[in-house]
Amino acid sequence: MGKIIAVANQKGGVGKTTTCVNLCAALTEIGSKVLLCDMDPQGNSTSGMGLDKNNDVANIYNVLIEGVDASEAIVKTPYSDILPSNKILSGAGVELVTLPDREYILRNVLAPVREKYEYIMVDCPPSLEMLTLNSLCSADTVLIPVQCEYYALEGISDLMSTIRMIKRELNPSLDIEGVLLTMYDSRTNFSAQVAAEIKKYFKQKTYNVSIPRNVRIAEAPSHGSPVLQYDRASRGSQAYVDLAKEFVKRNS
Secondary structure: OOEEEEEOOOOOOOOHHHHHHHHHHHHHHOOOOEEEEEOOOOOHHHHHOOOOOOOOOOOHHHHHHHOOOHHHHOEEOOOOEEEOOOHHHHHHHHHHHOOOOHHHHHHHHHHHHHHHOOEEEEEOOOOOOHHHHHHHHHOOEEEEEEEOOHHHHHHHHHHHHHHHHHHHHOOOOOEEEEEEEEOEOOOOHHHHHHHHHHHHHHHHHEOOOOOEOOHHHHHHHHHOOOHHHHOOOOHHHHHHHHHHHHHHHHOO
16 A cells, blocks of 8 residues: 655745655656645646646546546656646635545545555645645655755744644644755755754654755756756756655665
């Protein structure tokens, strides 16, 4: 049965979607069977995998709200399989409130496809609302991208409070998959200081690999592809391949 990993941080702009897209692509490249579930109404993971997020094909909204089978909405791409999203998902948070077992809708709809994948990555919205709650209640673990800046430390505190609440009341088995340092700039002392604080708090949960601040990573989404496809030789590509290897090793 595939492991479900929610990629989450209540603070925006930390590299959450970038991590989802590029880690899924790197895992696929090294031989893992991966599904990316885009739970963010912005649909950036969807477009980052080369899909048109404005088309009207079945997507995660239809699966959650209208009962479409997840297998019918999954799209195969060269980089990984994906359950796409678009802006219509923004209304799902309100609609989910009225449904029975509302916190577990995503878990239930993913259950029939779990055995087809080794890993299911869920790209969460950057806020605590019903879509994020569903994502965390469906997940076995949470992968937390953390940008190497001062305010990232405040965001981590808020997220850990949320995870403790969900673990206590809704999903007792939820655990931390790992903490990933993103936009790391080795030229600055401040990046090193933030990294040291994160490692001090999370210890072995912090990945050895960090993702550098890299222009190729930033450019790749505008070309509708992961950075591995956009520029295979870039430092950003190599970092995500190294992350995928570390990820698999930790799960072996």
